[in-house]
Amino acid sequence: MRFGVVVFPGTWSDCDFHYVISEVIRQPVKYVWHRDRNLADLDCVVLPGGFSYGDYLRAGAVAGKSPVVEALREFVANGGYVLGSCNGFQILCEAGLLPGVLMRNECLQYRCQSTNLLVENVETPFTRGLRAGQVLTMPISHGEGKYYADAPTLAALKARQGIVFRYATVEGQVVKAANPNGSVENIAGVVNETGAVLGLMPHPERAAETAMGGTDGLLLFQSLLGTLVEDGTFLKR
Amino acid sequence: MAGTEPKVTLDLARGLGLTADEYDRIIQRLGREPSYTELGLFSALWSEHCAYKHSRVFLSRLPTRAPHLLQGPGENAGAVDIGDGWAVVFKMESHNHPSFIEPFQGAATGVGGILRDIFTMGARPIAILDSLRFGDPADAKTKHLINGVVSGISWYGNCFGCPTVGGEIAFAPEYAGNPLVNVMCVGLVRADRIHLARAEGVGNPVFYVGNKTGRDGIHGATMASATFDDEAEAKRPTVQVGDPFTEKLLLEACLEAMATGAVVGIQDMGAAGLACCTSEMPARGGTGMEVELSAVPQREEGMTPYELLLSESQERMLLVGAKGREDELRRVFAKWELDAVKIGEVTGGADLVVRHRGEEVAHVPVEALTDAPTYEKSYGPPAWLAERQALEPLCLPEPDDYGEALVRLMGSPTIASKEWAYRQYDQQVGTNTLVLPGSDAAVLRIKGTRRAIAISTDGSGRQVFLDPRRGAAMAVCEAARNVSCAGGRPLGVTDCMNFGSPERPEILWQFAEAIEGIAEACRALEVPVVGGNVSFYNETVQAKGATSPWDSSGGTAILPTPIIGVVGVLEDASRLGTQWFKAAGQRIALLGPDGVSLGGSEYLWTLHDRLAGRLAPLDLEVERRVQSAVRAAVGAGLVTAAHDCAEGGLAVTLAEGAVTGARANGGVGVGCEVTVEPGRRLDETLFGEGPSRVVVTVEPARQREFEALMAESAIPWRWIGTTGGERLIVHASGRVVVDVAVDRIEHAWRSGFERHMA
Numbered sequence: 001m002r003f004g005v006v007v008f009p010g011t012w013s014d015c016d017f018h019y020v021i022s023e024v025i026r027q028p029v030k031y032v033w034h035r036d037r038n039l040a041d042l043d044c045v046v047l048p049g050g051f052s053y054g055d056y057l058r059a060g061a062v063a064g065k066s067p068v069v070e071a072l073r074e075f076v077a078n079g080g081y082v083l084g085s086c087n088g089f090q091i092l093c094e095a096g097l098l099p100g101v102l103m104r105n106e107c108l109q110y111r112c113q114s115t116n117l118l119v120e121n122v123e124t125p126f127t128r129g130l131r132a133g134q135v136l137t138m139p140i141s142h143g144e145g146k147y148y149a150d151a152p153t154l155a156a157l158k159a160r161q162g163i164v165f166r167y168a169t170v171e172g173q174v175v176k177a178a179n180p181n182g183s184v185e186n187i188a189g190v191v192n193e194t195g196a197v198l199g200l201m202p203h204p205e206r207a208a209e210t211a212m213g214g215t216d217g218l219l220l221f222q223s224l225l226g227t228l229v230e231d232g233t234f235l236k237r
Numbered sequence: 238m239a240g241t242e243p244k245v246t247l248d249l250a251r252g253l254g255l256t257a258d259e260y261d262r263i264i265q266r267l268g269r270e271p272s273y274t275e276l277g278l279f280s281a282l283w284s285e286h287c288a289y290k291h292s293r294v295f296l297s298r299l300p301t302r303a304p305h306l307l308q309g310p311g312e313n314a315g316a317v318d319i320g321d322g323w324a325v326v327f328k329m330e331s332h333n334h335p336s337f338i339e340p341f342q343g344a345a346t347g348v349g350g351i352l353r354d355i356f357t358m359g360a361r362p363i364a365i366l367d368s369l370r371f372g373d374p375a376d377a378k379t380k381h382l383i384n385g386v387v388s389g390i391s392w393y394g395n396c397f398g399c400p401t402v403g404g405e406i407a408f409a410p411e412y413a414g415n416p417l418v419n420v421m422c423v424g425l426v427r428a429d430r431i432h433l434a435r436a437e438g439v440g441n442p443v444f445y446v447g448n449k450t451g452r453d454g455i456h457g458a459t460m461a462s463a464t465f466d467d468e469a470e471a472k473r474p475t476v477q478v479g480d481p482f483t484e485k486l487l488l489e490a491c492l493e494a495m496a497t498g499a500v501v502g503i504q505d506m507g508a509a510g511l512a513c514c515t516s517e518m519p520a521r522g523g524t525g526m527e528v529e530l531s532a533v534p535q536r537e538e539g540m541t542p543y544e545l546l547l548s549e550s551q552e553r554m555l556l557v558g559a560k561g562r563e564d565e566l567r568r569v570f571a572k573w574e575l576d577a578v579k580i581g582e583v584t585g586g587a588d589l590v591v592r593h594r595g596e597e598v599a600h601v602p603v604e605a606l607t608d609a610p611t612y613e614k615s616y617g618p619p620a621w622l623a624e625r626q627a628l629e630p631l632c633l634p635e636p637d638d639y640g641e642a643l644v645r646l647m648g649s650p651t652i653a654s655k656e657w658a659y660r661q662y663d664q665q666v667g668t669n670t671l672v673l674p675g676s677d678a679a680v681l682r683i684k685g686t687r688r689a690i691a692i693s694t695d696g697s698g699r700q701v702f703l704d705p706r707r708g709a710a711m712a713v714c715e716a717a718r719n720v721s722c723a724g725g726r727p728l729g730v731t732d733c734m735n736f737g738s739p740e741r742p743e744i745l746w747q748f749a750e751a752i753e754g755i756a757e758a759c760r761a762l763e764v765p766v767v768g769g770n771v772s773f774y775n776e777t778v779q780a781k782g783a784t785s786p787w788d789s790s791g792g793t794a795i796l797p798t799p800i801i802g803v804v805g806v807l808e809d810a811s812r813l814g815t816q817w818f819k820a821a822g823q824r825i826a827l828l829g830p831d832g833v834s835l836g837g838s839e840y841l842w843t844l845h846d847r848l849a850g851r852l853a854p855l856d857l858e859v860e861r862r863v864q865s866a867v868r869a870a871v872g873a874g875l876v877t878a879a880h881d882c883a884e885g886g887l888a889v890t891l892a893e894g895a896v897t898g899a900r901a902n903g904g905v906g907v908g909c910e911v912t913v914e915p916g917r918r919l920d921e922t923l924f925g926e927g928p929s930r931v932v933v934t935v936e937p938a939r940q941r942e943f944e945a946l947m948a949e950s951a952i953p954w955r956w957i958g959t960t961g962g963e964r965l966i967v968h969a970s971g972r973v974v975v976d977v978a979v980d981r982i983e984h985a986w987r988s989g990f991e992r993h994m995a
Contacts, residue, residue: 009574010482012398016668019684049666051396054482110391110661114900141663143395170904206665211682211810 001225003029004042006088008063013049013086013205020208021046025221034063037071044081044224045072047088049141049203059102059144060087064094072097081125081224082197086142089189089199098190098199099157100149102142106182110143114213115180115202117188118168121161124195129223135172136165136216138202140180145201147183147190157190165189165200242273242541249273253280259610266605274591274598277543278606281509282516285773288609291739292771295752303765305728311521313354313434313505315767316426317728319806321686324428326360329368329421329694329733329802331772335476336418340385344418345393345479349551351422352397353505356488357554359432359495360424363667364681365394367404367420368694368733368800369658372413374650374993382416383658383994390420391661396481397488401662402670402679404694406990407651409842411698411796414777419733419770421694421802425683432495434504436518436526436557436583441501443515443528443581444563446570447487448552449536450511453477455547483552483575490573491554497569499562506553512546514555515581516589516606525603527590528581542591542598557583619743626703628849630835631918639888639923639967640977642844644985646885646924647892649843653989654897675897676815677719677881680807689810691725693717693803697884698796699837700926704852705747708837709754709799711852714860714928715883716803717762721864722879722931724813724871725805730759732769732801737776737794744773747797755799761857762864764803807872814871816880817898818907821961823877823934825894825911827887828947828954829863830856833925839884840924853927859952860929866950867931875935875943882930887913888923888967888975890932895965896983906979911958912968919969934960 005017014031021029032045034052039045052063063069069091072082076097084092092098105111119127119134130136149157157163165188169178179186181201189200204217243249250260253276263271263279271279285291301309307324308316314328332347348365355362367390372379383406394401399422436443453476494500502522504514511533519526530545540548556577558566563579570577584590589606591599636642646652659674671689672680678693695716701708717727732755737744759766775795807813835841836850870876878898882890896906916922935943947954965982967975 010396010485012485012666016666019668050398051482051485054396054480056482109388110395110663112395112663112665113660139665141395141665203665206668209668211671212665212668 001027001043002041003027003044003046004032004039005029005046005048006032006034006068008034008050008052008066010052010054011048011050013203016205017046017048020205024208024218025225032068034066034068037067039071039075039080042080044083045075047082047084047091049086049088052087052091058094060090060094063091069095076196080196083126084199085203086201089201090144092197092199097197098192099153100147100190102144103146103148104144105146111180112141113139113180115140116168116170116178117165117202118172118174120166121164121191123161124164124191124198126198126220126223127164129219129226133172135168135170136219137214138204138207138217140202142201145181145183147187149184154184160193162190163187164191164198245270245273245276250276254284255280259283262610267601272599274542274546275601277547278512278599278601281512281547282606283609287509287513289771290609291612291614291745291773292748293611294613295749298752299756299766300759301765306765306767307428308431308767309765310768313357315729315731316358316431317767317804318428319683319690319728320688322428323683323686324426324431325423325690325804326355326358326426327421327423327731327802327804328354328768329419329731329800330770331733331735332418332420333415333735333772333775336386337416339476340382341389342476342478344386344389346477346551347418347420348390348393349479349481349484350507351420352399352484353507355422355424356491357432357434357503357505358424358426359430360426361492362399362422362424363669364423364679364692365399365401365420366679366692366694366802367401368417368696369406370412370417370698370798371408372410374408374990376413379413380993386416386418387658387661393479393481395663397485398666400664400666400670401659402664402681403674403692406655406658409698409796411793414793415775415795417735417795417798419735419800421731423692423804432500432503434518435502435522436524437501437522438560439524439583439585441560441583442558442563442579443526443583444556444558444566444577445533445580446554446556446577447575448480448483448550449534449576450540450545450548450550451536452540452544452548453550455544455549477549477551479551486573486575487552487554490570490575494566494569497565499559499565500556501559502557504555506555508549510547510549511555516603518555518557519583519589520603520607525584525586525588526581527584530591530593532578532580534576534578542593546591614745616742616745616749618746625849626851628847630841630850631921633845635918635920636844639919640975643888643892643975644977644982646840646843646889647982648985648989649839650990650993651839652885652889654987655990657991657994671810671813672723672815678723678725680723680813682810687809689807689813691720691723691805691807693719694800695719696798696800698798699842699848700852701751701797701799702848703837703850705750705797706754707852707855709751710758710855711928712799712801713755713758713762715881716801717764718864718881718931720803720805721867722814722816722881724807724868726868727762727764727803727805729767729804730764730801731767732799734769734771735775735795735798735800736773739773744794751797751799758857762861812872812874814876814879816894817878818894818909818934818960819877821907823936823960824940824956825909825958825960826933826935826954827930827957828866828933828952829930830859830953831916833886833921833927835921835925838886838924838926840886840920855928862950862952863929863931866947866952869950870933870943870946873946875939875946876933877936878934880932882932884926886924886926892965892982894932895979896986899983906983907960908962908964908979909958909960910962910966913957915969919974923967
């Protein structure tokens with residue numbers, strides 16, 4: 001599977017994703033500059049963490065209007081996969097590729113810590129290898145990760161199984177104490193209608209090697225690659 | 238232009254921080270009165286902050302040579318070879334004065350400044366560590382300072398994308414009016430790709446790159462070279478305003494520009510901004526420089542030459558390019574949407590010539606600017622010291638309950654968990670951090686090799702206060718010991734010297750003694766000092782009526798606080814040491830000598846409100862052997878934990894071993910049961926502090942091997958107990974003297990600092 005890792009001015013998880021894709025899951029990967037519109041030779045585009053354009057105005061707001069993000073619409077329509085983590089999730093929401101918005105953490109402070117994620121939807125390309133109810137451990141690192149959507153949006157999201165991850169205890173209990181940022185209903189990650197666009201605040205690339213403290217993040221990549229292996233070809237959804 | 242400028246007089250020079258002698262010396266060097274702009278240049282470059290006038294003669298005593306040293310003091314940062322073709326570049330700097338005036342921006346721009354020092358050398362910053370000192374966290378003003386400083390560091394470091402992996406925070410009333418914000422940064426670079434801040438090659442273009450220049454931070458260097466008074470608040474405009482996003486762009490653009498090979502020399506515009514770069518770069522290169530100020534990108538209108546030269550606007554660099562390759566450089570900076578403007582040239586003369594709209598506003602030999610006067614003033618120990626040292630801590634009452642005393646110590650803000658601060662810092666970006674904040678040293682892997690580096694910062698103001706020489710030597714030993722506990726072989730030291738006014742003999746004595754102590758320890762441990770920073774004038778003039786606890790001269794200086802940063806290398810990243818107990822049933826050994834003291838200890842302060850007594854003896858040869866033994870044991874995989882005995886003594890070391898890994902161990906601490914020799918008195922044995930001591934745990938199956946290694950190492954050591962259970966139990970003289978639940982200790986430790994910040 002051919003991966004592209006997008007670089008905006010101010011992106012900083014680009015190298016970390018690149019490393020995991022090339023050195024850990026050993027797939028072809030290249031950087032994609034924010035002005036590029038040509039994504040034709042890619043199967044999956046990663047929008048990494050960072051502070052794109054300084055996150056001035058609102059986190060992800062400026063990047064959400066960038067040429068590469070505009071090109072993502074056609075890329076997704078053509079069956080491409082998109083993984084947005086941290087700032088990438090914020091950008092996808094700002095661009096309208098995912099519903100909802102990420103707001104300032106409820107504690108009004110930045111949070112870098114380990115979190116436990118309850119897997120709710122195992123029908124997406126990124127979670128197909130997982131069990132519903134499985135708990136993954138991945139770190140977060142953000143100041144604006146409080147997911148919010150209004151009631152109708154939230155109802156629609158639930159109705160279509162759009163919530164993929166919720167912050168939970170290590171046993172999988174979705175409780176306030178396990179919510180690091182005040183996200184509505186502990187939402188940590190959502191997908192679009194087709195399931196091909198996943199956004200999550202946690203950092204799967206930081207949980208992809210034993211030396212870094214865990215490999216649960218790798219499961220998202222392995223699920224994605226599993227779809228390829230299953231059919232012997234790139235699976236269009 | 239000249240008509241609107243103030244007339245140059247001795248009074249004006251004094252107002253800018255120069256002395257009458259210095260003013261005369263300037264006239265002598267120039268053979269005439271300086272212009273207003275020239276006076277500004279001298280006042281900034283001859284400030285204590287830039288010129289180290291009072292410290293230079295002492296600093297020359299530090300050992301700065303080693304076979305693996307690639308760059309010593311005198312450049313933006315130092316560098317050591319870590320093997321496999323890689324080098325680490327590192328340095329620590331203070332931003333104390335700005336952080337007191339405006340804690341958020343002061344601390345943020347402290348981070349920004351040290352990051353630039355690292356990436357101007359061509360290295361990508363991979364780790365930040367902060368050593369912070371504050372007054373009592375229960376005090377409202379101090380709380381405001383802590384909040385501001387921590388969020389400033391968090392904001393700048395996180396947005397820039399460099400992980401904050403360690404450091405320490407300690408509290409003492411002497412820092413209430415002068416908090417310390419010392420930031421260390423470590424960067425990684427190919428050993429043959431280090432860039433220097435030299436203006437070489439006559440005719441080469443001089444580029445201004447990065448942020449535009451505004452009126453912020455003018456005379457910051459001069460402000461940082463004076464004692465605070467009631468007017469501190471009015472100095473807020475001298476604090477710069479940071480923009481970490483632009484800094485990130487500047488990083489990427491500079492590294493990309495360097496990769497083209499078209500960068501001859503480059504220097505960060507830090508203290509004293511353009512003035513500093515345009516004089517230091519040609520001074521190092523043995524050249525001259527001509528610049529035209531009207532070409533400088535400006536974000537405000539009508540800036541004078543004086544303001545343009547002295548502005549400390551952030552995120553700017555001066556870059557000397559290779560003639561003929563200007564467009565290559567311009568293209569790189571344009572890609573990152575940054576200004577890169579040619580403002581001048583390297584010249585064959587030895588002068589700095591500054592023009593503004595074609596008119597010459599300064600014409601000075603660069604050497605006159607960079608060769609500031611140095612002072613070797615007389616100094617001597619303070620009269621009150623002997624009395625302070627004379628206190629025998631064992632005259633004070635023994636605690637009724639040793640378990641309670643331990644719980645209280647674990648909850649003292651200095652010892653308690655600093656998670657409240659470090660969870661606000663991105664600790665992992667770059668995916669190199671193998672050991673996160675909360676162990677003796679941070680450990681980062683070097684991708685593409687089997688190696689890792691270990692980093693620690695340390696410095697006890699109390700110990701240095703009571704015995705500057707031994708206290709400073711102990712700081713070097715402790716930082717190096719922490720690195721050794723992680724399995725790292727110390728390669729280099731950076732020192733950040735925080736003191737009061739050097740114009741007072743007793744402060745200068747503290748400084749001189751501390752330098753000797755650092756030098757002695759570095760020689761014994763065979764680690765060079767690669768660079769550092771001196772911050773004097775950390776004093777606040779007391780409000781009327783208040784008297785300082787330890788000085789009657791009207792000013793309150795901070796505790797003399799040299800902060801030592803040590804970087805070491807691990808040949809095998811998979812063989813690293815952490816401080817917490819891993820499992821039950823492992824044997825606990827105490828390595829090192831018995832010599833401890835309650836003098837200057839955390840125990841004496843927390844339980845008896847005293848800062849007095851004498852320090853434990855320090856034998857540098859024993860220190861060296863203990864560190865070498867610990868490294869060997871960690872490197873051979875013989876120990877499952879290694880933890881330096883520091884603040885709070887043996888009892889706190891064991892308690893930290895029990896609780897600090899609770900999260901890593903899945904939520905539960907690991908208790909222990911040990912037996913100690915009672916010594917002179919139990920409080921000294923349990924809470925006394927002394928150098929060269931390390932607690933390790935060993936799996937029973939590896940006991941023999943471990944014993945053989947210790948025998949070979951020729952160090953004092955003994956088994957003291959076993960890990961396991963849910964309590965921390967200490968036996969002495971056949972009875973149980975401490976028996977406390979681990980979760981009680983953990984609660985005290987977790988809440989001791991955080992409860993003040995809630």
